[in-house]
Amino acid sequence: MSQNYVALLGTKGGPAIRPGSSMPTSNLFCLDGQQIVVDCGLGVTRGLVDQGMQLKDLSLIFISHLHSDHYLELGPLLHTAWTAGLSSKVDVWGPAGLDVYWQGFLASMKADIELRIEDEGRPDLRDLLQIHVMDAGIVMERDGLSISAIRTEHPPLVDCFALSFKTSSAHVVFSGDTAPIAALEDFARGADLLIHEAMLENALPALMKRVGNGSDKLMAHWLRSHTFAHDAAKTATQAGVRQLALSHLIPSDDPAYGEQDWKEAVADFWEGPLHVGHDGLKIML
Template sequence: MTLRRFEVTTLGTGAALPARGRFPTAQLVNVHEGLYLVDCGEGTQERLREQGINFLRIGRILISHLHGDHYLGLMGLISSMHLMGRTTPLHVHGPAPLKEIIDVQLRASSTWLRYPLHVHVTAPESGRVVFADERVTVTALALKHRIVCTGFVFTESPALRSLRRETLPLIPHFKRQAVKQGEDLVLPDGTRYPNIDLTLDPPPQRRYAYCSDTAYEPALAPFIQGVELLYHEATFTEQLRARATETMHSTAAQAARLALEASVGRLLLGHFSSRYKSADELLAEALPIFPNTLLSTEGATYLVDQRSIV
């Protein structure tokens, strides 16, 4: 069975200060060809261009918190969508002050957007639904940072049941969709076939968890338990653990510990401090604790896959 597309493209891996070759945080999540932008640091538009992504395909933007390296690219993108003639609605989710920040900038430049812009406030409580559409349900994660900060868990919508090959001749074409949706088959002569005899279970729903800026927070584990892919910030090495605690960030080892506690499939590290020219030393600290760890690479795409494919 071919799995539907569910993948994450890294657009930026830097932390607060600029670093050569790194952009600040942004990711593009593709769920069943629906595009969701997660955080939008400076330069996100350029990175999207490099990836050949049509901005107008992005239907929702999720902002984790209002530190500049996570959202200062947002106004530029909103403005570009306007200039490109967007007419379809755009939904932006983020902390409470975001609407005011956007409104004041639009007002100051006398910009009247051609498209409806809906700004929603994210409730910063783990497990609360941020939004749901036909492709995905996104819930919040209450992260532990200096200002209100939420992570996001993407859970794909359930797939239809698949028809058992040997039962295909039995099922009229016009009934197949209903059977895939779980209905029993009743033939014109009254014969009833229970759905379970005709179909196979769909593949399990896959999940992607995005932990933006946060101190080590073991309380997150139950909410990200068993996700196929976990992104977690890893700003510092253990040598700077005190600095991590003070700034409410994590070390790579702490990210790995959370991945282990939550039994996730794979861990993706990002948000590297500009003091690290290469992120390899961060990876080296995470691997002994959680071997299925990868460094986030800008421009790379990561599948949200079954564990067997890890």
């Protein structure tokens, strides 16, 4: 049987990158031989290749919500996979409106796509992608893999989803971006791994200063739309999951804070195996 694992390709919360920072959100789930890409923030293509994935093998992608740090590189990933030999269908699941992004990307690359079809004999990229609108409930079932979704609390967006991936041998839950919600406890009940977004509470004022061009609205957004690390730990404990991974870290690039700070933030609320996310981290299931 194939190894079951999750690779955290990009673990930074938010779209900005700075010298020394990690990359925005993207993940690779390998479950019972099936490879699933979850979110496509900046850097996803390089991250997949660094994990040894052949981009031409892309077949299934999930986008949790339409914030740029979760889908900015979807188009470039698919185009690059196409130039790397992709010739089979790719199913992409995401919120309503993702098709508008895709059509805009195709329009921006029309000249290149048509040139490569004519000059290099490639199949038409526009025929290879099927976008499906995701909603809460059972999203899809394929080859023993069952994927379901619930809406999270991430205002002002409404179509923002946590995702559950379950096979006969593994169960992984991805929180997406969310404030703490009780529904996630039942949704993740007994999972082998919960990947949960996390903020470090005492680091937020310094982050505001480094951002430089945000108003008090940015702080208000963080507080109403995201989860402190200690609250992520509470959710994991209440859900009875086996492992907890903190990702979409806010902040992830402040040298004044490191792995020990995250461990201390959850210590009073979580006793199980803890993974503090960093780009390229591979978690075995």
